[in-house]
Amino acid sequence: MRDVFKYFTFRFLSIIPMLLLVIVIIFAGLQLTPGDPLAYMIPPEQLGSADFDIEAYKKAMGLDAPVYIQFFQWFGDLLQGELGFSLVDGSAISKMLANRLPATLELAFAALAVSSVLGILLGLVSSIRQNSAVDYGNTALGVLGISVPEFFVGIIAIQVFAITLGWLPVSGRIGYGDVTFFDRIDYLVMPALVLGFSLTAALMRYTRGTMLDVLGKDYVKTARSKGLPEWKVITKHAFRNALMPVVLLLVFRLPLLIGGTVIIESVFGWPGMGGMLLDAVSAKDYPVVMICTMLVAFMVLLASFLVDLLTALLDPRVRFE
Amino acid sequence: MVAKTDELLLKVDELHTEFTVGKRRVQAVNGVSFEVRRGRTLGIVGESGCGKSATAHSILQLLPKHGGIAGGSVTYYKDGKDIALSALPRNSSQLRAIRGKEISMIFQDPMASLNPVYTIGNQICENVLQHEAIGRKAARARAADMLTQLGIPLAASRLDDYPHQFSGGMKQRAMIAMAMICNPQLLIADEPTTALDVTIQAQILELMKKVQQDFGTSIILITHNMGIVSDMADDIAVMYMGKVVEYGTVREVLKTPRHPYTRALLKSVPLPGLNKSERLATIPGSTPDPSEMPPGCPFAPRCGLASDVCREEPPEVELGGHHRARCWHTGEGA
Amino acid sequence: MQAAEKSSLAMRNWEKLRRNRLAVTGFVIIALMSLAAILAPLLTPYDPGAVNLAKRVQPPSWAHLLGTDKLGRDVLARLLYGARLSIVIGLCSALGGALIGTVLGCFSGYFGGWFDKVMLRVSELFMTFPQIILILILVVFFGQGVFNLIFIFAITGWSGTYRLVRARFFSLRQESYVEACRAFGIGEASIMFKHILPNTLSPVIVSITLMTAGFILAESGLSFLGLGVPSGIPTWGNIINAAKAIDVIQNNPWLWIPPGVTISLFVLGTNFFGDGLRDVLDPNQ
Numbered sequence: 007m008r009d010v011f012k013y014f015t016f017r018f019l020s021i022i023p024m025l026l027l028v029i030v031i032i033f034a035g036l037q038l039t040p041g042d043p044l045a046y047m048i049p050p051e052q053l054g055s056a057d058f059d060i061e062a063y064k065k066a067m068g069l070d071a072p073v074y075i076q077f078f079q080w081f082g083d084l085l086q087g088e089l090g091f092s093l094v095d096g097s098a099i100s101k102m103l104a105n106r107l108p109a110t111l112e113l114a115f116a117a118l119a120v121s122s123v124l125g126i127l128l129g130l131v132s133s134i135r136q137n138s139a140v141d142y143g144n145t146a147l148g149v150l151g152i153s154v155p156e157f158f159v160g161i162i163a164i165q166v167f168a169i170t171l172g173w174l175p176v177s178g179r180i181g182y183g184d185v186t187f188f189d190r191i192d193y194l195v196m197p198a199l200v201l202g203f204s205l206t207a208a209l210m211r212y213t214r215g216t217m218l219d220v221l222g223k224d225y226v227k228t229a230r231s232k233g234l235p236e237w238k239v240i241t242k243h244a245f246r247n248a249l250m251p252v253v254l255l256l257v258f259r260l261p262l263l264i265g266g267t268v269i270i271e272s273v274f275g276w277p278g279m280g281g282m283l284l285d286a287v288s289a290k291d292y293p294v295v296m297i298c299t300m301l302v303a304f305m306v307l308l309a310s311f312l313v314d315l316l317t318a319l320l321d322p323r324v325r326f327e
Numbered sequence: 328m329v330a331k332t333d334e335l336l337l338k339v340d341e342l343h344t345e346f347t348v349g350k351r352r353v354q355a356v357n358g359v360s361f362e363v364r365r366g367r368t369l370g371i372v373g374e375s376g377c378g379k380s381a382t383a384h385s386i387l388q389l390l391p392k393h394g395g396i397a398g399g400s401v402t403y404y405k406d407g408k409d410i411a412l413s414a415l416p417r418n419s420s421q422l423r424a425i426r427g428k429e430i431s432m433i434f435q436d437p438m439a440s441l442n443p444v445y446t447i448g449n450q451i452c453e454n455v456l457q458h459e460a461i462g463r464k465a466a467r468a469r470a471a472d473m474l475t476q477l478g479i480p481l482a483a484s485r486l487d488d489y490p491h492q493f494s495g496g497m498k499q500r501a502m503i504a505m506a507m508i509c510n511p512q513l514l515i516a517d518e519p520t521t522a523l524d525v526t527i528q529a530q531i532l533e534l535m536k537k538v539q540q541d542f543g544t545s546i547i548l549i550t551h552n553m554g555i556v557s558d559m560a561d562d563i564a565v566m567y568m569g570k571v572v573e574y575g576t577v578r579e580v581l582k583t584p585r586h587p588y589t590r591a592l593l594k595s596v597p598l599p600g601l602n603k604s605e606r607l608a609t610i611p612g613s614t615p616d617p618s619e620m621p622p623g624c625p626f627a628p629r630c631g632l633a634s635d636v637c638r639e640e641p642p643e644v645e646l647g648g649h650h651r652a653r654c655w656h657t658g659e660g661a
Numbered sequence: 662m663q664a665a666e667k668s669s670l671a672m673r674n675w676e677k678l679r680r681n682r683l684a685v686t687g688f689v690i691i692a693l694m695s696l697a698a699i700l701a702p703l704l705t706p707y708d709p710g711a712v713n714l715a716k717r718v719q720p721p722s723w724a725h726l727l728g729t730d731k732l733g734r735d736v737l738a739r740l741l742y743g744a745r746l747s748i749v750i751g752l753c754s755a756l757g758g759a760l761i762g763t764v765l766g767c768f769s770g771y772f773g774g775w776f777d778k779v780m781l782r783v784s785e786l787f788m789t790f791p792q793i794i795l796i797l798i799l800v801v802f803f804g805q806g807v808f809n810l811i812f813i814f815a816i817t818g819w820s821g822t823y824r825l826v827r828a829r830f831f832s833l834r835q836e837s838y839v840e841a842c843r844a845f846g847i848g849e850a851s852i853m854f855k856h857i858l859p860n861t862l863s864p865v866i867v868s869i870t871l872m873t874a875g876f877i878l879a880e881s882g883l884s885f886l887g888l889g890v891p892s893g894i895p896t897w898g899n900i901i902n903a904a905k906a907i908d909v910i911q912n913n914p915w916l917w918i919p920p921g922v923t924i925s926l927f928v929l930g931t932n933f934f935g936d937g938l939r940d941v942l943d944p945n946q
Binding site for chain 3: 035038149150152153154155156157158161162164165169177258261262264265266268269272273283284287288290292295296298299302303306307310
């Protein structure tokens, strides 16, 4: 296990330069926006007061300093959680995020969990029962998954499960509070499944492919030659190896999933970061857009770090590199 | 040392194995018969594509999904009882009780035959744990013991290594350890040294001889290399296009080859003490496409002795002892 | 002689393509829908932009086969004319992205060195960052519009082709025929464009097909959010944009089922065709 730990530390340290790069890019993006680039860092109540002298304030805050000093000031603020204020309604970006981010994370994780389990399971069944009815059904699902736009899947789901059948609420989300988990999960089911739909299909197709590939490998034959029962050959020897490329596919698909939250949140009225980003884009609220972007980039980095760890756990060859 | 006996261990009779390629069925094994005797080594030789590997895989029904036994029988003799292996369903529990325990198998490419994500120890122990009521600790000790016997230093500590930390030769040793750990009656080795360096090849072959001496295991050694067979085998089956064309003891086949194909094979490789003075020769032509087999003897198009009669299926000619050849011209051209 | 060989290879591929059921199905779907888009004026008497407040939100009838929308515009006419723009946006963006990717991939793969290292990192950045969010940010900077959208799609969608071409160059550079060219003193540029580039063509064609499908989906998604093509211009995404309201989903299915099915069908056809094309052109992939 020590090699795993060493690998973890190494991977973790290696994402720090990427984090810094993202922060620099975001700062550059803010500098490029029209108007006073860092004026959004001024609290709105000060801007509103009658005797507020913007020039004096800027001087006091170092906003007239050279760009690199401004950068370090801004970076320092970031580290203390001061993310500035929206240009539109003057509310603190950190507060907006505190309201919105948990909803998006909840949705993304639910979708990721459901589609990983479902996609891999279906792919596994497909590969073992090749050319069966289940396999053909899965192939059809796979084709739909890459062709039907997710918002259309969402609209159909609303029409069928919420309006016609009345099983699930049309839209919205219940915040944390004294409601039970089961009260809240009703609202999560549809958005999570729809968001994970295309990922499920992709994972299914891919798992099927890699399983078929692995089942033809010599070490599977070795396992059979030892007299192991077929279920053990498939789970212990084949599946474990097929899982590694599938996890890699997950890395490539994660950005798509995170991006998809924007659309799915809009379809289901899910009060997450997607809606916040959309409003900000429509209103040209640059600081909010940039801070959201930064967070998304962090999420992507974190997600691919986690996936890296998973691959290292799965494949001894990776962690000895 | 366990004596070479005449006691029958495995009998393959008129075995036919087919593969489905697209919509066609290809006969890979076309009526193969041979016997394996206790404590002896049978070498199966032939060019690639002659069906020797398919024959080996048919014994334990380890064929890929699109292949299967289409006729004939494989019989395993255990304590006076005979078990028809070919009649057992693929992956059935009766067949699995034989696999790894009574008959085990090692393959051509040791890199590909070991599962990259499990430790060597895990993969060797798996075999004992499957077949014997034995604890993990005891299994580990057995595995370490086995690896030591096969010449891997510090075996106990290397059990926790992964296959990629082993060299090619060590991987094949690990494969042999895995195959031998339940002390099987028969070891099927499918081109066990083809993927290895020449120097390592000799070590692995020596090891297999040692294993046979120590455990009295019978071996089926599949190879395209006449030199290896002459060094290792007690009996030889020469295969061509899915058929055994000549069969007999090493002495019989190498000293008095009666099938033109065997002779051609022998002339194409340098063998110590056999063909020192002769020039090496190549076999003209190439093996025919299995789907466009000529009628009669499949070797006729490449054979110097071929005549009109070779367009008819050649007879199996008994030549005394177990020696037999499938040819119209067994008496000629020696 | 060489020309004959070339044409026989083309013929063989054409034969293979024709026998590939997937590719043929895909091609027929794309061809029929594109034809319908081109012949839109012959297929419908209505002007897609003509507002008719007297006939608002009418269900399908003989006069309006797919009904009318909130402004009384004929949905079928909007779908047919919208197809023109949606397909053009998808195809042009894919071509643009492929062009950028191919050019960068050529240089990267042929010269290697620091340029290659930097470009590889940049392409990784583009690949790992959610494309839709990148597009949203760029929409803030460039504003909405058909050409802006194509431009944004192209500059965010080149990384796949880039990596493909780069990898191809890297492997072909090692091939003996390129070595032979060098030995004969053929210039670098000539080797690059006359001898290596043509060999990267077939995977690029496949990726253009699949990218077109992706961009049509992206356009519809963005327009659905109201941030793609300005809402006055009919595209498939703008038509389905109406279904953001629950009462429309519930009461006016003709406003969202036809455009949704149309998008899905076209994307399906393109994916089929692309997969079939890959089977034919790239047998080892």
